[in-house]
Amino acid sequence: xxxxxxxxxxxxxxxxxxxxxxxxxxxxxxxxxxxxxxxxxxxxxxxxxxxxxxxxxxxxxxxxxxxxxxxxxxxxxxxxxxxxxxxxxxxxxxxxxxxxxxxxxxxxxxxxxxxxxxxxxxxxxxxxxxxxxxxxxxxxxxxxxxxx
Ligand SMILES: *[C@@H]1O[C@H](CO)[C@@H](O)[C@H](O)[C@H]1NC(C)=O
Ligand SMILES: *[C@@H]1O[C@H](CO)[C@@H](O)[C@H](O)[C@H]1NC(C)=O
Numbered sequence: 001x002x003x004x005x006x007x008x009x010x011x012x013x014x015x016x017x018x019x020x021x022x023x024x025x026x027x028x029x030x031x032x033x034x035x036x037x038x039x040x041x042x043x044x045x046x047x048x049x050x051x052x053x054x055x056x057x058x059x060x061x062x063x064x065x066x067x068x069x070x071x072x073x074x075x076x077x078x079x080x081x082x083x084x085x086x087x088x089x090x091x092x093x094x095x096x097x098x099x100x101x102x103x104x105x106x107x108x109x110x111x112x113x114x115x116x117x118x119x120x121x122x123x124x125x126x127x128x129x130x131x132x133x134x135x136x137x138x139x140x141x142x143x144x145x146x147x148x
Contacts, residue, residue: 007077020104023090023107023124024058025042025043025122025143026101028064029118030040030143030144031146032145032146034145035147036113037111039109040110041104041108042124043106044107044121045104051131052131054134055090057085057087058123058124059082059084059124061082061124063079063080063120064118065076069100072121072142074123074142075123079125080107080123090105117145119146121144122143125139125140
């Protein structure tokens with residue numbers, strides 16, 4: 001019995017860590033206007049945590065949502081045009097004025113020049129392995145940009 005109760009507290013800790021370890025879209029801010037054909041920076045934050053984790057992959061994609069972000073069902077339903085797929089290596093920065101930022105990586109991406117104007121869902125899929133058990137976690141993040 002004691003074994004099971006400590007197992008349950010371990011599970012509770014693991015669940016809390018998953019929430020605490022969730023990545024965030026640090027930039028662009030919600031509703032940022034970006035011209036089709038131009039470059040923009042996507043900053044993905046990975047708040048530091050005591051629980052070890054191993055990064056696997058990141059996908060960043062853009063989907064036209066003509067009548068606002070509520071007309072898109074989220075990145076787990078539809079990603080649209082993939083702008084980046086590959087490794088994710090969040091790091092602390094050492095440049096003056098940026099040392100208070102959480103570990104993060106910046107991606108410089110381009111809005112395709114033919115991309116439909118209006119609201120677009122910037123969707124992120126983040127895959128990593130958590131803790132010593134290497135539990136696989138897939139999370140999706142999203143924000144809205146306005147393509148002009
Ligand atoms: C999109 O992001 C917002 C803010 O982070 C979140 O509340 C919402 O649940 C997300 N929507 C989907 C469909 O993932
Ligand atoms: C990433 O971008 C943010 C926001 O533009 C900036 O503050 C930060 O210094 C950048 N980090 C790196 C490693 O260039």
